[in-house]
Amino acid sequence: MPDDSAWAALRLSAWLAVTVTPAYVLAGAWLAWALEFGLRRPAWLDILVTLPIAFPPVVIGFGLLWLLGRQGLLGPWLARLGIDFVFSFAGLWLAAFIAGLPLAVKNLQTALQAQGRDLHETALDLGCRPLAAYWRVHLPIARAALAGGVLLALARGMGEVGISLMLGGNILGRTETLSLAIFNAVSGGDYRQAAMLSLCLGAFCLLLFGLVRCFQPRSRNLS
Numbered sequence: 001m002p003d004d005s006a007w008a009a010l011r012l013s014a015w016l017a018v019t020v021t022p023a024y025v026l027a028g029a030w031l032a033w034a035l036e037f038g039l040r041r042p043a044w045l046d047i048l049v050t051l052p053i054a055f056p057p058v059v060i061g062f063g064l065l066w067l068l069g070r071q072g073l074l075g076p077w078l079a080r081l082g083i084d085f086v087f088s089f090a091g092l093w094l095a096a097f098i099a100g101l102p103l104a105v106k107n108l109q110t111a112l113q114a115q116g117r118d119l120h121e122t123a124l125d126l127g128c129r130p131l132a133a134y135w136r137v138h139l140p141i142a143r144a145a146l147a148g149g150v151l152l153a154l155a156r157g158m159g160e161v162g163i164s165l166m167l168g169g170n171i172l173g174r175t176e177t178l179s180l181a182i183f184n185a186v187s188g189g190d191y192r193q194a195a196m197l198s199l200c201l202g203a204f205c206l207l208l209f210g211l212v213r214c215f216q217p218r219s220r221n222l223s
Helices: 004-036 043-054 057-068 075-080 089-115 117-125 130-141 143-158 162-168 178-187 191-215
Strands: none
Touching: 004 043, 004 089, 004 130, 004 143, 004 178, 004 191, 043 057, 043 089, 057 089, 057 162, 089 130, 089 143, 089 162, 117 130, 130 143, 143 191, 162 178, 178 191
């Protein structure tokens, strides 16, 4: 059976999943709008959103540590506001959010692109403002893509290790998520516990992937 530290990691990961999911929904919807229908559709924003997919997580984690750490560029200012991302749940949350967000945004953006510009122009001709057209027309049609992207983002965020190590610090019973607990168990030679925790995390991700398939449009046999 998992020990107390493993149960603590499970509870922490569950709470992390609950709190980061709404952020995936809101940020994914807004960023997809900015990238697809924004007035200028800035290339730098697309690069920034896509970066965590291709960039090494440990490098991103170091960059965030350099930016948000207590001795970082924004660290002293954040400390005066009572905000601390290092060795805290906030750091774990930020790591999961950054790691998973590109999947939520890109999945929705692809669905929006498939709708075509004619639909957008028609909504504008009928009197909708650009932002209202997005929320009332485009997003309801693409809600399945948003849901699927959020589930994929959650699976990616729960498996995050590199950024979490840099920001959270991997403190036993405090900032040790389920994925970090697996890493620690393997490092300590406790393969039995690593296997049990891996089954838990793997089952959770398989459940998410199964839900993603439920949101995918079914092809119709026209023959």
